[in-house]
Amino acid sequence: MITIENYNTNSTSLYQLAKKIIQNTSLSSDLKKSSRETLFIEDICKRVEKSQSVLYVLKNGVTVLGLVAISATAIEDHPSILIDYIFVNEKVRGQELEMLENTKPFRYLIEMIISISKDLQKQIGIRYIVLLPDSDDLQDKYKKLNFEYMNGKKKRWMYFKI
Numbered sequence: 001m002i003t004i005e006n007y008n009t010n011s012t013s014l015y016q017l018a019k020k021i022i023q024n025t026s027l028s029s030d031l032k033k034s035s036r037e038t039l040f041i042e043d044i045c046k047r048v049e050k051s052q053s054v055l056y057v058l059k060n061g062v063t064v065l066g067l068v069a070i071s072a073t074a075i076e077d078h079p080s081i082l083i084d085y086i087f088v089n090e091k092v093r094g095q096e097l098e099m100l101e102n103t104k105p106f107r108y109l110i111e112m113i114i115s116i117s118k119d120l121q122k123q124i125g126i127r128y129i130v131l132l133p134d135s136d137d138l139q140d141k142y143k144k145l146n147f148e149y150m151n152g153k154k155k156r157w158m159y160f161k162i
Contacts, residue, residue, distance in 0.1 A: 001060070001061060002058070002059070002060055002065075002099050002100065003058075003059050004056055004057065004058055004059075004112070005056070005057040005059060006054065006055070006056055007045075007048050007054070007055040007056075007057070008048060008051070008054045008055075009048065009049060009050070009051035011048070014045070014048065014049055017045045017048070017055075018041050018042040018044075018045040018046075021041055021045070021057065021064055021067065022038060022041055024059075024062050024063055024064045025063070025064035025065075025087075025089045025090075026089050026090040026091045027090060028090050029090065037087060040085050040087070041067075041085075041087065043085075044067075044069040044084060044085050047069065047071070047084065048069070052071055053069045053070065053071045053084050054069065054070055054071070055067060055068075055069045056068050056069075056070075056109070056112065056113075058105060058108065058109060058112075060099060063089070064089055065088070065089050065092055065097075065100075065105045066086070066087055066088040066089060066092075066105040066106065066108075066109050067085075067086070067087050067109075068083060068085070068086045068087075068109045068110075068112070068113060069083070069084040069085045069086075070082060070083055070084060070113060070116075071084055073130065075127070075128050075130055075150075075159065078125075078127035078128060079124055079125055079126050079127060080126060080127060080128040080129065080130050080159075081113065081116070081117045081120070081126055081128070081129045081130070082129075082130050082131065083113060083129060083130070083131040086106070086109055086110070086131075088104075088105045088106050088109070089105070092105050093105075093106070094106075106141065107145065110145050113129060114129065114160065114162070117129050117162050118162055121162050126162055127161070127162060128159045128160065128161055128162065129147075129159065129160040129162065130150075130157055130158070130159045130160075131147070131157070131158055131159075132156075132157050132158075133158060139158065142158050143158075145160070146160060147159060147160045148160075148161075
C-alpha cells in the first residue's frame with residue numbers, strides 16, 4: 001500500500017528518523033554515492049527537527065520508495081518553494097511503477113511538490129519551485145519536467161514557474 005508520510009518539527013516520530021529511512025531503502029551500490037546519500041538524509045532529518053524543512057516520504061508498506069524535502073525561500077522577492085533534497089530508492093530508480101499509476105518515483109515526487117505549491121499559491125502567493133541540481137544528469141531530468149535555468153545559465157539554479 002502506497003503512503004506519503006509527512007514530517008515536520010511538530011511530528012512525534014522524529015527520533016532516529018534518518019536511521020529508519022536508511023534501513024528501509026536501498027542506497028546507491030556505489031560506496032561513494034551511498035555515503036553521500038546517507039549524509040544528505042541525515043542532514044535533512046536534522047533540518048526537519050530544527051523546523052528548517054518539511055520531509056515527505058513515499059513508501060510502499062515499510063519500504064521507502066523515495067523522499068523529498070522542501071523549505072520556503074524567496075526568489076527576486078517572490079515567495080518560493082525550495083527543493084532541498086530529493087532521493088529515490090536505487091531499486092526503483094528510472095522505473096515506471098504500476099503502484100504509482102505507471103509513473104516513475106522521481107516524477108511522482110516532483111508532481112506532488114508542484115501540486116503542494118499550487119495549493120500554497122492560492123494562500124500565500126508562491127511563484128516558483130527552485131532547486132540546485134547535483135549533476136548534469138539531474139539537470140536533464142528537471143529540464144524534461146519543464147524546469148528552466150535561472151538567468152539562462154546551465155549548471156546553476158533551476159526553477160519551475162507555478
